[in-house]
Structures are given as C-alpha cells and as structure tokens.
Amino acid sequence: MTKRITHHTILGLVEDDKVPFNWNGQTLYGSSRDSLTSALLANDVRILRRHEKDGKPRGLYCNIGHCSECRVTVDGRRNQRACMTPLEENMTVESQDMLPYLTEGGKRDV
C-alpha cells in the first residue's frame, strides 16, 4: 500500500514512483523528490531501526535533521540520518539493530 499523495487539491499532481532502491534486501521504489524517510514511508515502512540498548522500534521523528532518530546504514555507512539523505537509484539501505552484549553476562548499560 503506498502512502504517496499523487493527487492534491491545491498542489496538483505528482508523477508515480520509479527510483529503485534496496531496503534490507528487498527492492522498493521511491521518487526523485524523496529522502530515505519519505521513500520508506511511501512504502509503508515506519520502523527504521531498533534501539541500540533495548531493541525497541524507532522511526522518523523531526524529518529535518534535528533529532537523529532516523539513523540507518546507507551503502555500508552506519548512522546516516535517513531524513537528510536524498534517495538515489540503487542505494542500499539497511536498518540498524540492537548492539550485542559487550561483556559476558554483562548489562547493556556497561
């Protein structure tokens, strides 16, 4: 289900999506005006990462680069702000997961 607003009463029409990119191994399509947050949301993807410490799901929050909640791995580079990254053809985007225990039997807040 796409969340793209193709028809808007005041802003008019926009073209359909056609920029392919890879999200966690799956091919999705976005538009040339998209950031990674909007391209993923257009594909109904809200969960961008799991919190490093408790594994809780996180998504975009401010969408303009201020909060860093939207961190993803882009073409192998970790912790890129998805909302500040413009979608490019064939980009590889991956969600980030909980960090492993650092010490045996240790707590995550070590």
Added chain:
Amino acid sequence: MFDTIIIGSGPAGLSAAGILKDGQNVLIIDEYYHPGGRLLGQLYEEEKDVWWNGQEIADSLFGDVKEAVAFRPSTSVINIEKDAHFTIHTTRGTFESYNVIVATGAREKSFPLPGWDLPGVMTVGAAQVLTNFQRVAPGDRGVIIGMNPLSLVIALELGYADIEVAKICLPPDNPLNEQSPVDAFETLLALGGLAPSKFIASASRLGAKLPLSHKAAVKLFPKSGVNAMGLPISIREKVTRINGREQVESVTVHEVDSKGRILPKKSRTIPCDFVCISDGLAPLSEICSLLNMKHVYIESLGGYVPLHDNRMRTEIENLYVAGNITGIENAKVAMLQGELAASQIIGDEANSRTTLEKINHERYYAKVKFHPELTRGKEQLESLWLEYMK
C-alpha cells in the same frame, strides 16, 4: 576565500544572497538536499484564493541566485573559527570568508509523554514536510498534541491532502508541560484575529459565541470538542499516553476540569496510525554558541537568541544573523532580515533603512504571528544590546 559565507538556505539566507550576488563572491551552505529551509512544506491561504506555497517561493528565490553564487547542499557546518577572517568547518571540507551570515532558522520543541518514541509519532513539522514537499502521507488518521499557530495551520494542511485529523488535544501534565485549557483557548482567540486561513474566521466566531471570561468560556467548551473549520479541537481533553506495540495504534485521552486537572475516571481511546507533537519553535543558534557569543533568553522570541541589534549586527565584527535565529517569526520577515544583513555587509545604508521599515510593517500586519508579545521582546533585545555594547 569567499567575501561572504551564508549558513542556511532558508528564506533569510537565500534573500541575503539575492542582494550580495552581483558584487560579491558568495557561498551558501545547507545541510538539507534542497534549498529553501522551512519554506519547503509551507502552504496556506493568505486571502481568498491567494496561496502561500513555500516551495514555489523557495524555488524562485534560489532560481534568482543559483547562477551567481556557490551552493553546497547536504553539507553540515560543524565548527566555526574567527581570527583575521572566518574559517567554517563542514562535513565536506573547510571554507574561509571575510563575512558570515548565520541563518540557521529554528527547531521544533516537543514534550515527552509515554509512548512518544513509537514509530508513527513525529513533530508537526515532520508531517508538513512529508505531506507537502515529499508528498507522502504521514498516515491515514492522526492525532495532534499541542495547540499553537503552527500545529493548527499544519492540521489544516493535512486536511488539504485528505488526511484525517481525528483530534487536536492538549499535552499531558508534567513538569515540562503547562498548557492549560485557558491558555489553549487564548491561543484560539488570538488566531481568530490574526491568522490567515479560513480557520481563523471560524475560531473568531467561536470566540464571539462565548463572550464570558476565558475561564468561564472554557467551562462552556463542549467536552467532546468543537469542529472549527473541520478541525476537531478539544481543549477539555488531554492525551495521556500513546499506545502501540511496534508502531502507533491509538492514544488514550482523559477529560480535564477547567483548570486542566485530569479526571482519572473519564478516559477513552482514539484509534490512529500517527501522532504529531507540537510545542512551538525555538531559535537554532549552536553556531553562535561555538563562538562563545552572548545569548539572551526572551520568551516571546522563542528562547535564547544571540545578542544582536536591529540591523542584524552581532558582537563579532562581520558576523551577522538573520531569520528565525533572531526570534520566531514568519518567512516574510526572515526574507527581509536576510536582505538587511546583506545590505549591512555592502554598506548600503539607504537600503538598510527602507528594509528596516518593511520589517516593522510586516511584523505589524503579519498574517502568521507566533507570539503576541513579539514587538516587546524585540524592544527588550535592543536595550540589552545597547547595555552590553556600552
């Protein structure tokens, strides 16, 4: 070496570039991938059938300068140093200039409440950019928490895109939140006189129907809210938590008494798939802080602003500020402030004077006003400046 580096390509930065472009070697730096700053997404009816379309304005301001100045998008300024000239460190290299205009704009404030970290919770500004710039719906059905000019304007914008707003409510009580039903009611009334859209007219009518004191009026406010201009506003209800397992599924709202105290037994659940939190705007001034510049706290300007005079000069020679970093106002004021800072740089006193007059005029007649005491805040700032520079 550039004559001037402008940090921020919002309305202030782009308008400054428009003045400087013919005589100077100018670089504009912005961390976003498209010029325009917070113009991108703005959309409201200024008068009947006259729309303020922020992206169109951004594209035209940028179109005017793009051949004549250097522009570096997707580049964040991370440090700044000053000796004989300025050195600007960014995520994509270091640049030098004789003058700097800091036009970094504003950030949105939020209040925490249980469940606010769930995917699907976002600021109203995030919903604005998604809906009007990127053209992606933040969800099918949303709840907005917080009542201020920005959240109400954006609620209308969601409506233009046929996205349902199920409720606009007050935030819950905690040491950081203090919007009472009376405050919210006053916000609605103030908007009635000032703001641009049709909402205003309905909100004013609402005020007219409730002529008593504001406190008494709040008591009369229907518990389930009113429907003003299609906006389902509740000032007698507060959202107490956001619910969902992996993403937003609903919010829990509690009824409150006229003082804003929660009535524990009176709650209900509103299903929704997104939530917008809005606690107003604050100037974004880290870059001035990096230079250890003096800041002053002025509530009506949105919080801490770098000390500056009404010509955009700061305590650091050749460093100017413009736009929302000087206090929260609309984009038209920001554009004029950019022109003023640029006129100061090229020593155009005549243009500075006329621009200053235009700023005062726009401030007075502004369609979008963020704080009723703004003019007093600006006066306070001016006297603090004079005292500091003595």
